[in-house]
Amino acid sequence: MSATKPSTAKVKGKQSKLYSDYEKPYPRNVQGVYRKYKWLTLIVLLAIYYLSPFLRWDRGPGAPDQAILIDMPARRAYFFFIEIWPQEIYYLTGLLIIAAIVLFAATSLFGRVWCGFACFQTVWTDLFIWVESLVEGDRTHRIQLDKGPWSGRKFGIKLFKHFLFLIVSFLTGGAWVLYFNDATTVIFEIFEGTAGSGTYLFLFLFTATTYIMAGWAREQACIYMCPYARFQGAMLDDESLIITYESWRGEPRGHTKPGQMNFEGRGHCVDCKACVQACPTGIDIREGSQLACINCGLCADACNEVMDRFKLPRGLIAYDSIANQKYRAKGEKPQVHLLRPRTLIYIAVLVIVSAIMVFSLGTRDRLKLNVIHERAPLYSRMSDGGIRNGYTLKILNMVRVPREITFIVDGVKVSKTSIIGRENEGDNPILPVKPDQVGDYRVFLSVAREDAPKGSVPITITIHDRLTGETAKASDVFAAPE
């Protein structure tokens, strides 16, 4: 696979450039089934992106009612009925692993469908090209405009186009910050100038990123910046469905005018280059599978239009597997093998990881304990010879009801327990923890001289919710002199 056409040929005694100059693609508008799927995907994905922050989900009094929210100040992430604490960030890792496996499985089955239809770079580039063709016209007009000299008209058209680009970019960046704030509030704050500086910073960053990536970088991001493009070939095999050119039918190619319908002794490709002109990455699929091909299918749509004009069978460029192309070339019946060892492995891994995630989410503890041992001093010797250690208990109440917590210590024989602020409650104090909060308690454990261990010994602190019976444990040490 190659993205560019390197050349080391000598031209009149001089070494030519190693790589060809950048040729900006001017994709022309096409009609067809893949174009329709692309519009449909674009509309659905943009609708999800722009409207999701406005979905509401009732979590009870005091809790945000935004269905999807990453609340950085409160350190919570909400996804409908799921609430994730910072301590549970590994669920995000699990989600990313699942997303990666889905991507691998989809690629092995259907080639780069993600790249061609659903990747945000593709979606926004498509949107920007649509805006560009509305303002500047289709391919020929855009080429003429770019090649023509600068004039007031050209300047006005370019200015208007980039103004529209910036509006789309601003809406994109604006929608992004809605996921990190209450959408219905921050949207007014942004325009009133009362939103936080972080909101304005990210609004600017995402506006600028969208403008640069979809307005300027476009296919360069797919060809040179995207790491996925580099290794997706490893997921493909001869049975994967990809955009292919039926060279056995198309070659030898040759120019033909509509009306000349005699294709005896030659291929069906009329060398019109409609497929190249439709390609958003500017490549010629007739040269074979290439790194720059994002499998968007627009060349297939363009070629089908041509085949219709010449009353030839459609599908000279088609979504097909390399294996099927070989069958078709030999006149044999094509076959689709979706279940293959590699796809079965991806599906099996996906099922296992998803099951682990669902089970883990469904059975996760909503009461947790973190213990931090005080370091200075590590221990204190009391006047009666006993040893005292200090700890901070962080009790995570991950539900929206208050808790009353008691605790016990295993590993040493505690003679006295004191909790800062609750000294009057004796050795079995009740530690209240507010709903959806972390209860922070400083605890001193004393061990009588005769029971004091030699050196550090492991201990376990177990907390117990008096009302629900839930428990949580944490391990630490009790330090004493050797």
Ligand code: SF4
């Ligand atoms: S070659 Fe065809 S499928 Fe590949 S990127 Fe270009 S138009 Fe899309």
Ligand code: SF4
């Ligand atoms: S659009 Fe079809 S006929 Fe025209 S050059 Fe491409 S493959 Fe050949």
